[in-house]
Amino acid sequence: MINDKKTVKDKIFKEWLYQKYVIEDLYGYEIANKIKVSRQTVFNWLKKYGISSRKKGQILDKHHNWNGGISKRNQTLYFMQPYHPHNYRGYVSISNLIAEKILNRFLKDKEMVHHINFSPMDNKNHNLLICNRSYHKWLHWKIKKLGLVEYFKSLQIAKILQSAVESE
Ligand SMILES: [Zn+2]
Helix, strand or coil: CHHHHHHHHHHHHHHHHHHHHHHCCCCHHHHHHHHCCCHHHHHHHHHHCCCCCCCCCCCCCHHHCCECCEEEECCEEEEECCCCCCCECCEEEHHHHHHHHHHCCCCCCCEEEEECCCCCCCCCHHHEEEEEHHHHHHHHHHHHHCCCHHHHHHCCHHHHHHHHHHCC
16 A cells, blocks of 8 residues: 555656656756755656656757647657657657557557558547557558559548448
């Protein structure tokens, strides 16, 4: 019980520290002043919690279009999730987050999300197919081999699903 409490406290403190140092972009000494500890203590905490020290502003990578925690790379939207177990440099793709919400668990290493209409920006539930990596690879290969890429790109999946529901 005591250990649980400590873990929760630790987590809350880590999030607070992350908020101040990375999101609000405060200097170590500014955080130290706020809670009346030494600068060194703050740097020890940053190290302990794996929040890398940096020059001011450095963590918020400028070419990632900083936009309140949303970043866009290779036509894919990412959301800032520094404590997500599978984050990449603090970010997780929005399609993965949606898939995990649907599954109500984290994706396994072998699992990934395919965008049925080949648009990685279209993260509506019906456009997402959760599959394992080898199936995903096969699927892309097969669709290409059958010359169906353009067909899938033109699909309006919402409408297809709607008509399927109506015909039931
Ligand atoms: Zn895919």
